[in-house]
Amino acid sequence: MSGKSKAVPLWGAGCMSGTSLDGVDVALLKTDGVTIFEFGGTVFRPYDPAEQEMFRAELGTWQASEALTELIETAHAEALAQLEGFDLIGFHGQTLNHAPDEGRTYQAGDGAILAEVTGAPVIWDFRTADVEMGGQGAPLAPFYHHALARYIGATEPVAFLNLGGVGNLTWIDPTVADPSAPGALLAFDTGPANAPVNDLMRARRGETHDADGALAAEGVPDMEIVAKGLEHPYFYKMPPKSLDRNDFHGVLEAVETLSDADAAATLTAFAAASVARAMEHCPTPPAALYVTGGGRHNTTLMRMIAAGVDCPVLPVEEVGLDGDMLEAQAFAYLAVRVLRGLPTSAPSTTGVRAAIGGGRVSRPNEPV
Ligand SMILES: Nc1ncnc2c1ncn2[C@@H]1O[C@H](COP(=O)(O)OP(=O)(O)OP(=O)(O)O)[C@@H](O)[C@H]1O
Numbered sequence: 487m488s489g490k491s492k493a494v495p496l497w498g499a500g501c502m503s504g505t506s507l508d509g510v511d512v513a514l515l516k517t518d519g520v521t522i523f524e525f526g527g528t529v530f531r532p533y534d535p536a537e538q539e540m541f542r543a544e545l546g547t548w549q550a551s552e553a554l555t556e557l558i559e560t561a562h563a564e565a566l567a568q569l570e571g572f573d574l575i576g577f578h579g580q581t582l583n584h585a586p587d588e589g590r591t592y593q594a595g596d597g598a599i600l601a602e603v604t605g606a607p608v609i610w611d612f613r614t615a616d617v618e619m620g621g622q623g624a625p626l627a628p629f630y631h632h633a634l635a636r637y638i639g640a641t642e643p644v645a646f647l648n649l650g651g652v653g654n655l656t657w658i659d660p661t662v663a664d665p666s667a668p669g670a671l672l673a674f675d676t677g678p679a680n681a682p683v684n685d686l687m688r689a690r691r692g693e694t695h696d697a698d699g700a701l702a703a704e705g706v707p708d709m710e711i712v713a714k715g716l717e718h719p720y721f722y723k724m725p726p727k728s729l730d731r732n733d734f735h736g737v738l739e740a741v742e743t744l745s746d747a748d749a750a751a752t753l754t755a756f757a758a759a760s761v762a763r764a765m766e767h768c769p770t771p772p773a774a775l776y777v778t779g780g781g782r783h784n785t786t787l788m789r790m791i792a793a794g795v796d797c798p799v800l801p802v803e804e805v806g807l808d809g810d811m812l813e814a815q816a817f818a819y820l821a822v823r824v825l826r827g828l829p830t831s832a833p834s835t836t837g838v839r840a841a842i843g844g845g846r847v848s849r850p851n852e853p854v
């Protein structure tokens with residue numbers, strides 16, 4: 487396949503409710519599923535503390551309660567109602583459980599109901615087909631990262647790092663036009679990013695996160711705990727590989743006896759060290775590491791990451807992108823690819839047996 491396609495571009499509304507449980511991001515993107523033509527409006531619909539509690543109570547389950555399913559659908563419908571002019575919706579849902587090695591992953595929320603409520607076709611359940619074909623079902627943003635690398639005019643390998651609840655890294659060779667082709671991409675989850683620090687802040691201070699990394703900046707990381715954390719078998723696995731949000735929950739116990747500031751510094755240093763470890767898997771050194779996701783606002787984390795890698799570490803805003811909305815855009819892009827019958831993952835991004843297009847399509851007025 488060449489880098490250009492003749493299909494008519496569509497406006498997709500991509501929706502992401504991520505592992506940090508902070509809310510729903512929605513972003514419009516005009517694409518033919520290959521090329522990015524235009525970025526459109528965005529909306530963030532936060533989850534309030536009571537809603538976040540509802541999610542936390544069901545993390546790790548394989549069937550969301552009716553109340554939670556309704557919350558997910560309502561929050562998405564509220565966010566989508568603030569935007570207009572889209573042809574279709576890419577609906578990720580909320581990951582409540584992820585066990586790809588057991589062949590299952592679960593994103594709560596029903597796309598068929600969202601199609602009824604919004605009157606637009608909804609592409610959803612992006613991860614199941616990949617997992618059923620032996621893949622990790624994650625990360626899925628890499629095909630979009632490949633399109634972005636071409637969009638920003640990269641001519642040599644670059645990498646994207648998403649710092650959400652969990653971190654994920656994509657190495658891209660933009661000279662390979664087809665993202666499914668061998669050598670175009672290598673992608674995997676790096677380790678815990680914001681989730682452990684968020685959990686610490688919530689437990690110790692009743693706050694959602696360490697704003698700007700201020701508390702971590704006051705502390706001293708315990709590098710013995712960091713080194714011990716890096717002995718986790720996950721870091722010895724070859725990519726592709728992926729994580730559940732709570733896979734590293736145990737690290738919180740390791741910092742139990744430290745002061746709040748030292749504990750925050752240690753968990754932040756652990757997130758940074760897992761990025762440094764991840765960079766060792768890149769097939770060639772990338773020209774730059776472009777950072778997206780909420781963690782790029784954490785200056786202490788960004789400083790620690792920059793100290794541990796050999797290339798410039800830059801927020802994606804440096805190349806004109808929106809790091810708060812990039813994952814939502816990814817699901818708009820992937821939705822159009824699904825409609826066009828194009829693959830959304832490949833052996834080099836999820837470990838799936840062959841390139842595959844995941845996703846179900848629900849149209850309004852179809853029986854639910
Ligand atoms: N100003 C800030 N200072 C420090 N951390 C921040 C700041 N803003 C956001 N964050 C962190 O970023 C998180 C949100 O990131 P993001 O929205 O990228 O995650 P997500 O999409 O839910 O997760 P994932 O990518 O794992 O699905 C917050 O929970 C917080 O930990």
Ligand SMILES: CC(=O)N[C@H]1[C@@H]2OC[C@@H](O2)[C@@H](O)[C@@H]1O[C@H](C)C(=O)O
Nearest residue numbers: 581584624625626627650652654813
């Ligand atoms: C199972 C699941 O929801 N995984 C998320 C999570 O959050 C970050 C990381 O872990 C990544 O693997 C993925 O999200 C992004 C959007 C992805 O699929 O690319």
